[in-house]
Amino acid sequence: MSKLLDRFRYFKQKGDTFADGHGQVMHTNRDWEDSYRQRWQFDKIVRSTHGVNCTGSCSWKIYVKNGLVTWETQQTDYPRTRPDLPNHEPRGCPRGASYSWYLYSANRLKYPLVRKRLIELWREALSRHSDPVLAWESIMNDPQKCQSYKQVRGHGGFIRSNWKELNQLIAAANVWTIKTYGPDRVAGFSPIPAMSMVSYAAGTRYLSLLGGTCLSFYDWYCDLPPASPMTWGEQTDVPESADWYNSAYIIAWGSNVPQTRTPDAHFFTEARYKGTKTIAITPDYSEVAKLCDQWLAPKQGTDSALAMAMGHVILKEFHLDNPSDYFLNYCRRYTDMPMLVLLDERADGSYVPGRMMRASDLVDGLGEANNPEWKTVALNSTGELVAPNGSIGFRWGEKGKWNLEPVAAGVETELSLSLLGQHDDVAGVAFPYFGGNENPHFRSVRQEPVLVRQLPVKRLALADGSERMAVSVYDLVLANYGLDRGLDDGHSANNYNDVKAYTPAWGEQITGVPRRHIETIAREFAETAHKTHGRSMIILGAGVNHWYHMDMNYRGMINMLVFCGCVGQTGGGWAHYVGQEKLRPQTGWLPLAFALDWNRPPRQMNSTSFFYNHASQWRYEKLTAQELLSPLADPAKFSGHLIDFNVRAERMGWLPSAPQLNLNPLSVKASADKAGLSAADYTVQALKSGAIRFACEQPDSGHNHPRNLFVWRSNLLGSSGKGHEYMLKYLLGTDSGIQGEALGSSEGIKPEEVEWQSAAIEGKLDLLVTLDFRMSSTCLFSDIVLPTATWYEKDDMNTSDMHPFIHPLSAAVDPAWESKSDWEIYKGIASVFSEVCVGHLGQETDVVLHPLQHDSPAELAQPFDILDWRKGECELIPGKTAPNIVVVERDYPATYERFTSLGPLLDKLGNGGKGIAWNTQDEVDFLGKLNYTKHDGPAKGRPRIDTALDASEVILALAPETNGQVAVKAWQALGEMTGREHTHLAINKEDEKIRFRDIQAQPRKIISSPTWSGLESEHVSYNAGYTNVHELIPWRTLSGRQQLYQDHAWMRAFGESLVAYRPPIDTRSVSEMREIPPNGFPEKALNFLTPHQKWGIHSTYSENLLMLTLSRGGPIVWISEADARELGIEDNDWIEAFNANGALTARAVVSQRVPPGMTMMYHAQERIMNIPGSEVTGMRGGIHNSVTRVCPKPTHMIGGYAQLAYGFNYYGTVGSNRDEFIMIRKMKNINWLDDEGRDQVQEAKK
The missing domain is CATH 2.40.40.20 (Barwin-like endoglucanases)
Known part of the structure; x- marks a missing residue:
């Protein structure tokens, strides 16, 4: 409306009066109202989310006005749920609602930054050397120059640079490091790909094409619960939060749901309205306690004691006194409890549980010719020994019997849980007890360190002519919990008030929780599960998993669930939520992320061992393995330092190593050619002779440490970096606040397997490059900081374990200032690398050491005894007694072309995951049509991956979770292994193909896939283990069932074959620090x-x-x-x-x-x-x-043994x-x- 007339005095409208002249109607200008109206105007709304590792994975509306993001609000258009389930929205939290502040804040990184001292050295070197690689070499060969910029890390001193200059510097550093020391000296750390999977893949794809080292995160963050791989052979699989609503009894144990799972907390409260009873177990009065019917406050670190006391009640009341048929049938079919364990005799005439009995132990092998040493044995209801279907020996080398059908040797059979009533004798079996270990900060209950309990046993004749006694796992479990079986067991409890392991009275002494509460909640939990067939659930969190003996905490709770038949049942089971670990389209993402389309295998390393070694944290270790051993073990066999166990594990192929060898792996082929051997055979020969050694044995030699480190999507030095001060001193070479004495200055145990240097190397990293959208603590200590696009400025994808949807990150606006997406940044580095490497690196032969992987035949490598080839106990056999030694051909000048195209190995070898493989030619052809193909160069004819959007489409096309045709192929492949038909789980989605534009329009629910253990269905919410129970698909464990007994020799030696309460360790961080001057206040x-x-x-x-x-x-x-x-x-x-x-x-x-x-x-x-x-x-x-400071646990180093085998972020040392x-x-x-x-x-x- 025109305001022209308002400007003229004579056209003013006269105001009227009212109320007898006491009031006047005014006609003043009200243009100011427009500013209010315009404040909430916008040009467009774009869907995006936050890639922040919070598990929320919430869909947000991003409002854009004049090319700027103005604010965000929650999306409310999630696909509906079924009528008996609340909807997913609202999803969001105050943190996400504040993210737009970052885009234009003072803390936003706007330009590429570099440390002034470094760039001055670089510019000077370039003026002297026209070749960038030689320029970098001149800096690296001058110790004073190196120290000059390393010692000021963290002291400021950044200046603005540009992309061209810094890409050249980074590329030159990478080329020189690879040429001089090897590609495994170039490493990268980025966590949780599910939060922005393309951005993660950008860096790891670049590193994998170089042969660089990709560092793990889930174990390093201590988000990994080792009890999950131990029990189920699965890294982590949990119910979606909607399944809480289906539960009838929920214990929130160490998980502060409303604070750390804010978008999902409504399901928790809605379940209460439905009648679900909720219990909070936390040492502090946290927010979750306010939402619960009862709060238990155990002493922190004593969770396994509380869980075992509850387990004692469950076993006594629901397995012995008034047996629940549902519980017993569940345990018989879906757990290892019927399996037999051989007993080893002790000098005093008692016995200790040994390894599980295998078909190969018997004269005829029970007719099992394929992998009989990996097929577990049980007694059936008629007293016969059988090798039931489903154990891991059926998984590899044959088809059709890897299932949980109640069948053995083709005949239907029912297994016996207990030997009581079928036993030949009663034997005294010794169990370790750790609850009496004294710690000034934790309560203990003194008992004998070895408890001899009476068990029913069978006498069996073995193939070697000996007679051995065997016991069932079920009987071992009952004895371990201290239950009286009427066998004259003096160590068993007569009632709950006996202060004996592991009664409620004993639990009260350890935890401080009143015994009546322990009894009541255990009884209610089990009674609910009995009546509902498993709808009791435990929600677990970081509060329980971040202890040294976290696996004991978790196994205690898992046992409760297994005893009650809850795992794999709707509304039941464990719900571990720590980290946004669930990368749902995982098998579609893997080839992109680790360049499996061009080279296999990639170099991957568990970060806990990496930083324990290279940040020299091991040099300050005061804990010894002998302190951790079972009183039943021989200490002489477990001498040395904790790092020695890690070295042995790397040498035997249990764990990965990085760097791998004490020489450049690119140089092996030349030496092999001179010797007339293949590179792999030469490596074997040289390792045996000692001409080549593992780098981990000489960490301070000067050649065996990482030199270039990329950090992106992470705040390594400000968030996850346990042992922060050690990283500053030894990795970065800058000031640190360490107050302890290294082993060289004390009388602590020094390593046996590692060469001791009196002076450790400080400043091991020559170059630290960080990508971030904000100035973080890690950026402060970096040499180069590259500005990335925010979550509202790039295309990417995001999934979570809390819901079944896949969300996009969308470029609502272009990246601000000079920032770029992670994909564009690494693409740019790859381009410059391909140019700079010419004349230094060409087509090279790389020797890669690959650990014995879970979900591969290598998990059957070492069935019985632990044999170390270095000690002459066995031959060095790659893939059997040592890591696989794999030759990988690299084409360094083609790095950029390979980075931006989909390679031929998908055509040749197909795709797959978790031990399942399928043909993927149709998907590769589709991507060639969708993304177009390369017209020339080394990748001619291959599908293009030029942009992050192209990369997203690669993931969506290859993954069974987002491509129905692939899902059907994947289920068919699994069916060949199980001998059962599974395609009905996805056949109705065969024509569904989710594309990136689809998820931008609305969140899309993923398709059921055999690489996960739950179903995406209209009838049930996603729940882990559901397909194992209802489709009879084995768990990926030794027995093929939920594995409560861990029979590996190290597990037995450290007293953890069965769950036990283990008090927190004494790290001596307070008792053995240097004297700190007082300041006048008490301490x-x-x-x-x-x-x-x-x-x-x-x-x-x-x-x-x-x-x-x-x-x-x-x-x-x-x-x-x-x-x-x-x-x-x-x-x-x-x-x-x-x-x-x-x-x-x-x-x-x-x-x-x-x-x-x-x-x-x-x-x-x-x-x-x-x-x-x-x-x-x-x-x-x-x-x-x-x-x-990191303190690794030896039992987490085990490998090559069924479910106890290494996988990236699956199993390994935990921080x-x-x-x-x-x-x-x-x-x-x-x-x-x-x-x-x-x-x-x-x-x-x-």
């Missing part, structure tokens, strides 16, 4: 826990202005009121926490919700926000990981941190170090 040792926070997702959002406004605005540590009074600390005081690993500063939150003896610093509060200097270190206070203790005290001087230069800070530290 106290407290257990240091790092739960997930409310105002951030890991470190993201922790410096977001909106979240800082809602929270206290900086680092905080929660302590109890009792401890605060003792230490003279008041709420909001500045405090310092320190131990041998380092120190941190924060403000105190004094709260009655925290029990005495424990303190909590919520995980990943960035060091860039409001942190003063430390009185202990003289530097700016550290982060939560400044007071932690736990909750056993740590800190000294805490009030700070006297708050120094912000604002006006001090580096030299003054260092003088203060000295």
Whole structure:
């Protein structure tokens, strides 16, 4: 409407009056209202989500106005659920609703940045050398130049550069490192591909084409629960959150659902409205406790004791006193409880449980010619020994018998759970007891370290002519829980009030939970499962999994579920939610991510072992293997340092290694040619002679450490980096706050397998490159920082275990400033690398060591004894007693062409996952038509992958979860192994093909796939183990069933063949640190826990202005009121926490919700926000990981043994941190170090 007339005085409308002239009608200008109306106008809405590893995976509307993102709101158009189930929306949280702040904030990375000292050296070198590789070499060959930029990492000093210059520098560094030391010295770390799978794949594809090392994350984050691979042969598979609603009894155990699973919490409360009883088990009064009917508060770290006390009640009341037919039938069919275990005799005449009996132990092998040493044996109801279908020996080398049908040798049979009533004798069997181990911070119940219990046994004649006694796993389990079977067992409990392992009275002594509560909840849990056939559920979280003995915690809870027949039943089972681990279209993503379309196998490394070694954390190790051993084991066989066990595991092929050999793997072929051998045969010969050694045996030799490290989609040094200060000192070569003494300065046990150097190398990394959209703690310590597109500026995909949908990340706007998507960044580096490498690297032969992989025939490598070829106990046989040695041909000048095209190995070898394979030619042809093909060059005729959108379509086309035709092929392939028909699970979706534009229009529900154990169905919600129970598909374990008995020799030696309560370890981080000068305030040792926070997702959002406004605005540590009074600390005081690993500063939150003896610093509060200097270190206070250090567990190193075999992020050493203790005290001087230069800070530290 025109306002022209309003400008003229004589055209003003006269105002009327009212109320006898007391009021007047005004006609003033109201243009100001337009600004309010326009505030909420927008040009378009684009669907996207947040790639932040929160498991939420929520769909959001992104509002764009004038080319800028203005705000976001939650989408509400999720596909409907069935009528008896609540809908998925609303999904979202305050953290996600604040993300748009980042796009235009001061913390946004806008331009490529580089450390000033490094770029000056680089520019000078380039002026002297026209070849970039020679220029980088000139810097690397000058120790003073290297030290000059390494020692100032973390001290600022960034300057703006450009993409061309930095791509050239990175490419030259990569080429020189590969040429000089080998491609395995170039590594990359990025976590959780499910949160932005194309962005993850960009970096790993580049690294894999080079032969570089891709580092794991799920184990390093301590999100991996080793109990899951142990029990089910599955990394993690859990119910979607909608299945909570189907449950009749839920225990939230160490999982703070409303705080850390905010978008899903409505299902939890809706289930309560339906009548579901909910129990919270957390040591602190957390938010989940407010949503529950009852709250139990066990002493932190004693969860396995509580679970075993509950298991004692369940077994006594529902298996012995009043047996539940449902429970017994479930255990008979779906667990290893009927399987027989051979007993080994001890010197005192008692016995210990040995390994599981196999068909090969018997004279006729029970008629099993294929893999008889991997087929477990049970007694059937008629007293015959049988090898029932489904054990892992049926998986490989034959078809049609790998199933859970009640069949053995083609005959239907019913297995016996217990030998009681069929037994030949009663024998005393010894069990280890760890609950009496003394720890000043945890309660113990003193009993004999070896408990001899009476069990029914069978006497059996074996193939070697001997007679052995055998017992069923079921009887072992009952005895382990201390139950009286009427066999005159003096160690068994007479009733619940006996303080004997593992009664409720004993549990009360250890955990502090009243015995009546233990009895009641265990009884209710089991009674509900009995009446509903398994609809009892346990939701678990990081609070339980982050302890050193996390597998004991989890196995105690898993046992409860298995005893009650809950796993694989709708509304039942375990629900482990730590990390957005579920990459649903995994098999479609794998070839893209690890360049399996061009080269196989890729180099992959478990990060826990990697950082334990290369950050020299092992040099400060005080824990010994002897402290962990079972009292039934021979200590002489387990001497040495913890790193020795890791070295042995790498040498025997159990674990991967990186770097792999003590020489450049590209140089092996030349030596092999001179010797007239193949590269693989030469490597075997040289390893046996000692001419070649594993790099892990000489970590400080100067040649055997990583040199280039890429970090993207991660805040390694500000979030997940356990042993933060060790990383600063040894990987980066900069200042650190370590307060402990290395082994060289103390009398600790030194390694036997590792060459000891008195001085460790500091500053091992020549180049640290970080990609991020914001300035994080990792960026601060990097050499080069590359600005990436935010989640609203790129195309990508996102899935979660919490719901069945696949979501897009969409480019609502172009990347701001000079930022680029991860795909474009790595594509650019690949392009420059292909140019720079000419003259230095061509077509090269690479020798790759590949560990004995789970879900491959190599998991059958080592069936019985542990034999080490280095000690002469066996021959070095690749793929059997040592890693596979694989020759891979690399074409370095073609790196870019290969990066941007789909390679020929998919045509030749097909695709697959988790031991299943299928032909994928149709999908490759389809992608050639969709993405077009390369017209020339080394990849001529291959489908193009030029953009992130192309990469997304590759994943969607290849994955059975998003391509119905592939799903049918995958189910057919599984059916050939099981001998059963499974295609009915996907045949109705055969014509469904999800494309990227489809998921931009609306979230799409994925298609059921045999690589997962649940179903996407109109009739049931996704629940892990559902297809195992209802389709009779075996679990991928030794017995093919849920494996409660772990019979590997190391598991038995460390006392963990069966679940046991193991108290937290003593890391000696407080007792053996150097003397810290007092500051006048009292000090106290407290257990240091790092739960997930409310105002951030890991470190993201922790410096977001909106979240800082809602929270206290900086680092905080929660302590109890009792401890605060003792230490003279008041709420909001500045405090310092320190131990041998380092120190941190924060403000105190004094709260009655925290029990005495424990303190909590919520995980990943960035060091860039409001942190003063430390009185202990003289530097700016550290982060939560400044007071932690990795401590690996030997039983997590096992490999080549059925389900206990390595897989990337599947099984391996885990980065736990909750056993740590800190000294805490009030700070006297708050120094912000604002006006001090580096030299003054260092003088203060000295």
